[in-house]
Amino acid sequence: MMATNRCPEVLEVLGSSSEDAPSTETPGVSSLNATALRERRQRKKLRLKKLEKRLEILDRQIKKCAEAELSLDEMNSGYSTYIKEDLLKRKFIKTWQELCELQHVSDSIVIEDREGYEGTPYPEVNRRVQRLLRLDEFPDYLDIVQLLERCNSKHSLRIGTEEKGQLARKVFKDVGKIMKRSRHRDFVHHFGSHLTDTFSTASDPAEQDEALLKTLQESLREGEKKMQAVVEEFAVRQEKLQETSGQQSLEGDSCSANEEEDEEDEEEGKEGDGRFV
Incomplete structure (x- = not known):
């Protein structure tokens, strides 16, 4: 209310004085901060370039050692190409970790998730x-x-004996195929050798070679037969084990029943002796 009663001249003076008031931040300090920030970024960029260049040099040296033949004299040497390659790989890993730390990223290898199962x-x-x-x-x-x-007992699925055997065979084979694909994929992606860099699952040599394709198909059929034989063998063994365990449990029940009958007979005999006394 008091501010509205002031004359326009006073308001104009107050407004001009507030606008013309000097700021607390000096232009010299802000310019120094900006300069320091630019220098820090420039040093980081140069450091990144040096590390990347070092990785390229180490990668070439590792490939050279991996492709070199190991002679008989080098086998007895304490500094063979294999040892050189191992040392270079250790340097490569250390440089890679330093580069990741400078970029604030993780240096861990990302493992792909297992595929789902709906078999x-x-x-x-x-x-x-x-x-x-x-x-x-x-x-x-x-x-x-x-x-x-x-699962059958916990969730009351009512799976019969015959169906349980069929499901066990199917699941056993499916699990083997899934784990084989997963391990092969991990081997190709994370083997750590440049010899697999050009490997691609999209280009199959068998598509261009009929003889190779025929050989692979025959090998696949033979492998499926052997796998089926192994699964059947384990299934038969499992059924025999279950039958044996079932017979043992029945024998144990019959033995316990006989023991109980003998104990009852002994108690009856004791009671009879007591009555005649």
């Missing part, structure tokens, strides 16, 4: 199989059977 009509079984694939350990046939039995 059975039961989602509960598929989830357990997918969890099994994350362990990166090849399971036994017995592990697959036990997995199916646990």
Whole structure:
């Protein structure tokens, strides 16, 4: 209210005085900060170029050592091409870590996620199989059977004995194929040798060579036959083990029943002796 009663001349003087007031930031300090920031960025850029150049030099030296033949004299030497290659790779890794630290990025290798599994009509079984694939350990046939039995009893899936055997065979083969593809992909991508740099799964030599394609197809059929024989052998062994364990449990039950009958007879005899006394 008081500000509205002031005359225009006073308001004009107050406004001009507030606008003409000197700022707290001096232009000299801001220019120094900008100059220091530019110099820091320039030093970082030069450092990055040096590290990248060093990586290129080390990469060429590593390739040269990998392609060199190892002579008999070098085998007895303490500084052979293999040892040189190992030292160069260690330097390469150290330089790479320094470069990643300077760029504020992670130097870890990104491993691709395992593919999902939907090979059975039961989602509960598929989830357990997918969890099994994350362990990166090849399971036994017995592990697959036990997995199916646990899922069947826990979720009341009502899977019969015959269907359980068929599912176990299918899951066992599917898991083997998935882990084989995954390990082959990891081997190609992260092998650490420049000899696989030009490898591409898109270009298959068998597409251009009919004889090679025929040989690979025959080998695939032979491998499937052998795999089927191995799976059947493990399935038969598992069925025999289950039958043996079932018989042992029945024998144990019968033995325990006989022991209980003997104990009852002894107690009856004691009671009879007591009555005649």
